[in-house]
Amino acid sequence: AQSVAQPEDQVKVAEGNPLTVKCTYSVSGNPYLFWYVQYPNRGLQFLLKYITGDNLVKGSYGFEAEFNKSQTSFHLKKPSALVSDSALYFCAVRDKVDSSYKLIFGSGTRLLVRP
């Protein structure tokens, strides 16, 4: 079965500094990877996805993620953090069960950006 792991429960950075939220994956076959963000009492918002192609994927709100096959990682990055980026971030992998697909989520990482 496919899975993703987010090793950090929380990441703290100062506004203006670069941020990284880590994700590693375990899949059989080619990975389909996603990042979502969740603000308090809200659903998840799609940030970006990696299916194939360039290892550096650009997404919404200035976020990007780097796919690294040798390290089985898909870390989320942003060059300059904003206080408004503070939220809960989920990495996810698509799993195929029978003839249907579903997302398997990591445990989530809370990002706190200090002013």
Next chain:
Amino acid sequence: GAVVSQHPSRVICKSGTSVKIECRSLDFQATTMFWYRQFPKQSLMLMATSNEGSKATYEQGVEKDKFLINHASLTLSTLTVTSAHPEDSSFYICSARKEAAYGSNQPQHFGDGTRLSIL
């Protein structure tokens, strides 16, 4: 865009009542919708996959008779929590995926969730 509307956003009700939550894809058709449950400070737990015109596929450990799912059209799925009890209190989130006709490998789009509180 790809907007998923979930209603209501918050429900408070007495133990023993049934609660219906609606999930609508507003600007796209969704053959498949998903229902998740999220406990405080935890990740999303997939409860079931809802397919338009057929029975939902439930994850292991999820009671089918407790959580009734109906997906009658390509834009609407409902989750009914029957005879709700305090332990059913949680944050429920629906998600919809565009049909493959929109292009392959479409991401899932999520509603804003429903916070259910059973007294």
